[in-house]
Amino acid sequence: MTRGPNDPARRERIVVAAVELMGRDGLHAITHRAVAARAGVPLGSTTYYFRDLDDLLLAAVDLALEQSRARIAAWDAALPPDAGAAEVCRSLAVMTVGFVTEHAARTVLDYELYAAGLRRRPLRARSAEWIGLLRTALRGRFDALTADALTAAVDGFTLQALLAPAPPTVDACEALLRRVVAG
Numbered sequence: 001m002t003r004g005p006n007d008p009a010r011r012e013r014i015v016v017a018a019v020e021l022m023g024r025d026g027l028h029a030i031t032h033r034a035v036a037a038r039a040g041v042p043l044g045s046t047t048y049y050f051r052d053l054d055d056l057l058l059a060a061v062d063l064a065l066e067q068s069r070a071r072i073a074a075w076d077a078a079l080p081p082d083a084g085a086a087e088v089c090r091s092l093a094v095m096t097v098g099f100v101t102e103h104a105a106r107t108v109l110d111y112e113l114y115a116a117g118l119r120r121r122p123l124r125a126r127s128a129e130w131i132g133l134l135r136t137a138l139r140g141r142f143d144a145l146t147a148d149a150l151t152a153a154v155d156g157f158t159l160q161a162l163l164a165p166a167p168p169t170v171d172a173c174e175a176l177l178r179r180v181v182a183g
Helices: 010-025 032-039 043-049 053-078 085-100 104-116 121-139 144-163 170-182
Strands: none
Touching: 010 032, 010 043, 010 053, 010 104, 032 043, 032 053, 053 085, 053 104, 053 121, 085 104, 085 144, 085 170, 104 121, 104 144, 121 144, 144 170
């Protein structure tokens, strides 16, 4: 066990441990006991900070959502403000394929947390917020309908690519995104 009762980082360690556990074993792996063991804290600490598993999941979703927000913001900031549709589509394709190749485990976790809102009402608003991350960035570069269509295309492409036997190519993703933009 690490540190005593005056441990200001304990709550954060518990949340990080929950995210790590879910990333490794899925949402079903989350129990107060498993998270406490992973975080190196007494079992009572998890129930002290989180009244139930939904409360702990909500904190884990908040952390994952913040990390996703930072990734999308970094992607958007890396593009020139006057980037054309072709440049945005290429950059978006590179990021999307990265989600399903080098960051596949994290992307699976993100989708599990995102989909958890379908069955767990306390998570529903966060799941809806997740959808808005990319959409908001794209609405700064395209009209609302095109941004929404691109967001849906990235979402669908990502899910299908995670399930595919072979990784997708950036060129294939870019072709899809360009088709969406072209109408």
